[in-house]
Amino acid sequence: xRSGAYSSxxxxxxxxxxxxxxxxLPSELVATAQAAETAGVDYxxxxxxxxxxxxxxxPPTALIAAAFLAARTDEIGIVVTAATAYHEPYSLxxxxxxxxxxxxxxxxxFADSTTDAASDANxxxxxxxxxxxxxxxxxxxxxxxxxxxxxxxxxAFVHEKDTGRFVDPARIHAxxxxxxxxxxxGPLNVIRPPQGQPVVFARAADTPVADHADVLVSxxxxxxxxxxxxxxxxxxxxxxxxxxxxxxxxxxxADNAVIVGTPEQVAAQLRHPHVLVRFTTRGQLxxxxxxxxxxxxxxxxxxxxxxxRFGLPAAPNRFAPTQDKELTGNAR
Amino acid sequence: xPADRELHLGLMFWATGTHQAGWRHPDACxxxxxxxxxxxxxxxxxxxxxxxxxxxxxRLACDPSLQHSNPAQISRLExxxxxxxxxxxxxxxxxxxTANPTYSDPYGVxxxxxxxxxxxxxxxxxxxxxxxxxxxALNYSRDxxxxxxxxxxxxxETLLIARALWDAGDEPINHRSEYxxxxxxxxxxxxxxxxxxxxxxxxxxxARELGARYADMVFAGPQPxxxxxxxxxxxxxxxxxxxxxxxxxxxxPGLTPIVAPTTEEAVALHDQLNSLIxxxxxxxxxxxxxxxxxxxxxxxxxxxxxxxxxxxxxxNDLDAVVPAETxxxxxDDGRRRLAEITRLxxxxxxxPDRITYADLVHxxxxxxxxxxVGNPEEIADEIQLWFEDGMADGFNIYPAYVPGSVxxxxxxxxxxxxxRGLFRKDYRGRMLRDHLGxxxxxxx
Ligand SMILES: Cc1cc2nc3c(=O)[nH]c(=O)nc-3n(C[C@H](O)[C@H](O)[C@H](O)COP(=O)(O)O)c2cc1C
Numbered sequence: 001x002r003s004g005a006y007s008s009x010x011x012x013x014x015x016x017x018x019x020x021x022x023x024x025l026p027s028e029l030v031a032t033a034q035a036a037e038t039a040g041v042d043y044x045x046x047x048x049x050x051x052x053x054x055x056x057x058x059p060p061t062a063l064i065a066a067a068f069l070a071a072r073t074d075e076i077g078i079v080v081t082a083a084t085a086y087h088e089p090y091s092l093x094x095x096x097x098x099x100x101x102x103x104x105x106x107x108x109x110f111a112d113s114t115t116d117a118a119s120d121a122n123x124x125x126x127x128x129x130x131x132x133x134x135x136x137x138x139x140x141x142x143x144x145x146x147x148x149x150x151x152x153x154x155x156a157f158v159h160e161k162d163t164g165r166f167v168d169p170a171r172i173h174a175x176x177x178x179x180x181x182x183x184x185x186g187p188l189n190v191i192r193p194p195q196g197q198p199v200v201f202a203r204a205a206d207t208p209v210a211d212h213a214d215v216l217v218s219x220x221x222x223x224x225x226x227x228x229x230x231x232x233x234x235x236x237x238x239x240x241x242x243x244x245x246x247x248x249x250x251x252x253x254a255d256n257a258v259i260v261g262t263p264e265q266v267a268a269q270l271r272h273p274h275v276l277v278r279f280t281t282r283g284q285l286x287x288x289x290x291x292x293x294x295x296x297x298x299x300x301x302x303x304x305x306x307x308x309r310f311g312l313p314a315a316p317n318r319f320a321p322t323q324d325k326e327l328t329g330n331a332r
Numbered sequence: 333x334p335a336d337r338e339l340h341l342g343l344m345f346w347a348t349g350t351h352q353a354g355w356r357h358p359d360a361c362x363x364x365x366x367x368x369x370x371x372x373x374x375x376x377x378x379x380x381x382x383x384x385x386x387x388x389x390x391r392l393a394c395d396p397s398l399q400h401s402n403p404a405q406i407s408r409l410e411x412x413x414x415x416x417x418x419x420x421x422x423x424x425x426x427x428x429x430t431a432n433p434t435y436s437d438p439y440g441v442x443x444x445x446x447x448x449x450x451x452x453x454x455x456x457x458x459x460x461x462x463x464x465x466x467x468x469a470l471n472y473s474r475d476x477x478x479x480x481x482x483x484x485x486x487x488x489e490t491l492l493i494a495r496a497l498w499d500a501g502d503e504p505i506n507h508r509s510e511y512x513x514x515x516x517x518x519x520x521x522x523x524x525x526x527x528x529x530x531x532x533x534x535x536x537x538x539a540r541e542l543g544a545r546y547a548d549m550v551f552a553g554p555q556p557x558x559x560x561x562x563x564x565x566x567x568x569x570x571x572x573x574x575x576x577x578x579x580x581x582x583x584x585p586g587l588t589p590i591v592a593p594t595t596e597e598a599v600a601l602h603d604q605l606n607s608l609i610x611x612x613x614x615x616x617x618x619x620x621x622x623x624x625x626x627x628x629x630x631x632x633x634x635x636x637x638x639x640x641x642x643x644x645x646x647x648n649d650l651d652a653v654v655p656a657e658t659x660x661x662x663x664d665d666g667r668r669r670l671a672e673i674t675r676l677x678x679x680x681x682x683x684p685d686r687i688t689y690a691d692l693v694h695x696x697x698x699x700x701x702x703x704x705v706g707n708p709e710e711i712a713d714e715i716q717l718w719f720e721d722g723m724a725d726g727f728n729i730y731p732a733y734v735p736g737s738v739x740x741x742x743x744x745x746x747x748x749x750x751x752r753g754l755f756r757k758d759y760r761g762r763m764l765r766d767h768l769g770x771x772x773x774x775x776x
Contacts, residue, residue, distance in 0.1 A: 122439040
């Protein structure tokens with residue numbers, strides 16, 4: 001994220017759901033998402049892990065959960081997590097673009113360049129070992145996905161009954177990416193998503209993808225980052241401390257701050273333009289929604305898209321000849 | 333043949349319509365491919381008619397030059413995303429997702445299919461294709477599309493890995509082979525249907541064998557003659573018999589019904605749709621090439637028609653009637669095509685309604701599926717004939733345009749099939765396996 005990419009008036013609160021939060025009957029998943037939407041949460045980050053989870057959680061894939069929830073909600077942003085090591089850029093680009101169409105511009109992608117041994121062991125095949133080249137692959141991956149999202153200019157899907165022009169081939173572009181790891185010709189087989197560029201998130205510490213993200217997430221409050229926190233909250237401060245202790249007294253790190261206290265104490269530490277909250281239990285999710293969220297000082301988003309919630313400007317298309325090239329170079 | 337055989341009907345959901353100019357019909361939704369509300373509404377319409385499934389085809393490349401010959405093939409929503417949204421908006425109908433193992437990894441496909449089955453409470457199906465598009469390779473960091481044998485070896489192994497992962501619970505599978513090294517386990521419990529319902533399509537020997545051995549349903553492409561349809565059906569069943577599966581696997585050809593309350597209206601609708609197709613420019617005979625892509629065949633112009641019918645047709649007014657003397661001179665294949673024209677348009681070489689040059693042009697490219705034009709009884713007759721005469725166990729219904737052709741089929745033809753006792757009046761259960769009369773398979 002470039003500094004100044006957000007307008008300072010925007011204030012967003014996102015929930016980074018855990019596998020456990022999304023383990024259950026489909027109706028329970030819908031209830032979780034609708035409750036967050038009703039409470040005014042700006043967006044949900046849906047987890048995705050390409051291996052069995054140590055805690056036994058069994059959520060649907062982020063892709064399936066996102067489309068299902070997009071069809072059952074109206075406003076809340078939906079962000080899918082996807083690791084660059086275990087996905088193909090062409091497939092990922094079309095999945096996120098399709099979700100953005102289904103969600104009418106409410107969708108984002110949380111890019112993750114990391115690998116883990118358990119996931120690697122599920123993805124070795126002829127010609128592909130995810131543990132090899134992971135960083136180089138990730139570096140190429142995000143800009144390539146962005147190119148694919150732009151491969152159809154706005155308006156290239158003409159569908160003009162009178163003339164019979166269905167598409168305008170002159171406004172549909174190959175991306176012709178040939179990198180050290182990835183080679184993708186394009187164009188994408190999905191028209192440009194409603195947001196042009198769905199919002200890309202990354203952990204600030206995730207170097208290979210952070211450079212190309214719109215929203216960086218870190219556990220250290222910085223003006224132009226989304227501040228990632230794990231709250232332990234209760235009306236009674238002592239109870240909050242007990243909850244924290246029961247969870248093994250986790251300490252904060254570069255990726256997440258840990259905040260323990262009463263609703264007022266927690267809210268006081270969240271005076272930050274963008275907050276992304278992760279919960280250790282469903283009880284904490286409910287408690288935060290009920291007790292802390294109403295205390296946060298938030299302005300209404302400037303539009304219905306996830307980009308608008310972050311105050312991100314309309315995304316120019318890198319392939320459109322009429323666009324200001326300088327603008328295209330800066331906006332991501 | 334078991335006495336309790338049931339007809340199965342799916343909706344081949346190309347939101348742009350399966351007729352190349354369907355999107356231009358005055359009542360069509362021209363941008364239906366991206367109108368999610370319409371996609372969900374059409375899915376609910378299919379569900380109200382008690383159809384077995386909504387079918388989402390796919391391809392992994394984008395070729396804008398298909399815009400007049402096959403516009404639905406250019407772009408669409410990614411099938412898993414569309415399927416999960418459809419699952420959220422429906423309660424009973426099955427949802428078929430096309431996924432190509434050549435360009436995906438087994439663990440990822442197994443997870444998405446299992447997730448879709450869980451979230452839909454047992455309504456997911458997998459259309460396993462190995463890809464009609466060589467161009468896909470260039471979108472997936474590869475130099476070339478693999479040959480047929482490798483694609484099907486890879487596909488079969490992918491299927492077996494997916495089934496092992498679905499069955500394994502929280503035990504690792506530790507699959508090792510020349511192609512794959514996959515430990516597992518999956519991060520999801522066994523899907524409600526046990527194994528996701530499997531469909532496949534394909535013309536090669538390998539495709540037929542895979543279907544006969546593993547598929548619950550084989551999706552049959554168009555065959556030019558009745559004899560060939562019977563041959564294909566019998567071939568799948570006899571291959572399946574080797575595996576004791578001849579009563580298990582169903583054969584489901586595509587069918588494009590152009591239906592209206594009367595025959596005359598249906599013929600008029602068929603003519604109207606064809607009149608909306610933008611024809612290809614005429615070329616020199618030496619430049620005659622077969623058009624590429626799915627639904628491959630000659631182009632739509634008088635040059636191609638001349639080649640297809642074996643007589644010189646160039647230079648004539650398309651709306652003019654073709655002289656009977658000209659039609660008498662066509663090739664054998666041309667005579668087959670003339671019979672097709674008469675079957676669809678009711679026009680003949682010498683009757684009151686006569687065949688035009690435009691009819692010849694439209695009969696030149698290969699059709700994507702078998703087209704039937706008529707009133708509800710005529711369409712039902714054709715379905716019944718195929719069903720009872722060893723050509724089909726059901727159909728994947730291709731809507732010429734959306735949503736009109738879907739509502740026309742569900743409102744006019746489905747009730748007629750129900751009256752005849754051929755098609756269900758209600759769902760028997762909630763899972764796709766229930767609609768197909770298939771048990772949840774036991775663990776291996
Ligand atoms: C009726 C029918 C529908 C098909 N639908 C698709 C499709 O949606 N996507 C795709 O990639 N291939 C599709 N195919 C192609 C085949 O599944 C198969 O992968 C391709 O024809 C190459 O294999 P083959 O040599 O066995 O035919 C279809 C084929 C038929 C006959």
